[in-house]
């Protein structure tokens with residue numbers, strides 16, 4: 001498994017060169033969106049797939065990151081890189097505060113609590129008056145500048161976000177193969193037994209929640225700098241559901257699942273938007289949603305463990321994995 | 327004494343689960359906890375490991391009070407357990423189960439785990455090797471790469487024991503470890519527990535199979551309806567009139 005993931009990361013690195021050859025702005029912008037969502041879903045994947053705690057409120061952390069970056073740069077003239085850091089840290093701190101109580105809840109109750117939080121934050125974006133710009137949002141967010149490089153076109157931004165995603169993937173790879181990764185899994189499987197092995201479940205769950213909020217915030221900040229305009233609508237409950245879908249479709253508790261899920265869900269959205277009007281002339285958005293729903297139900301019926309389990313059909317079981325390494 | 331209980335009481339609604347229980351476990355010894363169904367044996371394990379708060383009484387390990395500590399703190403004080411109704415990490419492999427049990431043997435936290443490569447980690451290698459040795463000893467080495475749920479029931483019990491031992495605890499609480507094992511497996515387990523004892527691990531053993539109990543235990547505590555009705559060596563317990571009375575009418579035979 002270790003080897004396979006290294007290979008996968010190297011393959012990914014090669015794949016990322018292809019768009020540079022094609023050099024299409026549409027492709028870049030789709031890939032930027034995929035990377036930004038992937039960053040959110042990497043953290044959510046740790047929370048849901050490993051620690052086993054569901055959240056229907058991650059669009060809120062994503063949005064808080066976006067608004068933090070937007071407000072700090074346009075209202076307070078902070079340097080963009082510092083604002084990006086703040087965009088990650090602020091949602092992280094908030095998660096650490098609310099998680100302490102929220103994570104005591106289980107399953108459906110946790111889902112409801114995070115959902116409520118998401119809705120509340122969305123209302124605040126809408127009703128924030130001067131600070132958030134209300135329903136029409138705020139524009140004029142400057143380009144992200146790191147050192148002397150200004151990320152002012154799609155290609156540069158594409159390279160930036162995928163580089164960041166790659167670093168995050170490496171970190172996630174380390175995490176899930178570590179003692180901490182095993183402890184997270186053990187919480188998901190049996191909290192009793194995990195505690196009995198010495199795992200401070202409450203603390204570790206809180207760390208996973210905070211980590212996921214941090215990544216969602218970072219992604220939100222990147223999003224704000226990329227589109228240079230921000231409004232409440234991309235951070236609604238609907239987006240939270242999309243994030244959860246990406247994790248589940250990709251495969252809970254798998255390394256490649258979140259990335260795969262983000263690629264599939266975003267591509268599917270794009271594809272349906274293009275194709276449905278061709279097939280059914282005059283079709284409204286509801287047709288897209290219906291077909292989208294049918295595909296998702298189909299996926300869940302035929303690949304209940306998520307798309308990343310498809311790989312099993314192409315791979316022989318590796319007996320070698322059992323032996324100690326080195 | 328390694329572990330000392332005194333005056334432990336707990337009831338559920340109208341049921342007295344355990345009442346005024348007190349006994350001690352010496353370092354590197356096996357104490358068997360026996361009694362009919364519903365006698366309060368598992369409840370006592372839940373209290374010792376911090377899963378249930380007692381209404382009265384104290385539990386000390388090496389003289390340190392542990393009532394009120396959280397389960398994970400009690401684990402790091404050196405007490406682990408197995409569960410009567412198995413609590414394996416089902417979708418993880420056999421080896422991962424044991425490695426997860428060794429959580430306390432290494433230190434790396436969330437942030438450091440994120441930042442450092444697992445291949446370069448000496449701690450990780452050590453835990454992997456130790457876990458494989460443990461599996462070898464308990465006879466699960468060939469199944470190391472299987473998901474835990476794919477093991478037959480008897481082997482799942484053994485895996486629970488291996489996982490409980492992985493952190494090298496001073497005291498292990500075994501809740502009916504031989505339930506579901508066939509006679510030869512039971513015998514192998516008994517031998518293993520005795521070997522473990524000579525290496526210095528103390529155990530409390532809940533077990534219905536009297537042959538195992540009489541063979542493995544240094545001391546025996548008998549519970550009935552939450553009360554401690556006898557304590558002593560296997561020979562003393564076999565001759566104890568109250569014990570014989572409590573077990574009459576049940577199919578249990580005292581060897």
Ligand SMILES: Nc1ncnc2c1ncn2[C@@H]1O[C@H](COP(=O)(O)OP(=O)(O)OP(=O)(O)O)[C@@H](O)[C@H]1O
Pocket residue numbers: 338341342343361362363364365366367368369370410
């Ligand atoms: N969480 C609980 N809530 C309510 N009643 C409980 C609880 N746990 C145990 N009891 C009751 O307390 C009594 C003692 O139960 P316990 O599980 O400790 O018995 P035991 O000696 O382990 O029995 P067995 O040999 O069947 O495992 C029983 O009457 C049981 O129904």
Ligand SMILES: [Mg+2]
Pocket residue numbers: 367368369410
């Ligand atoms: Mg019991």
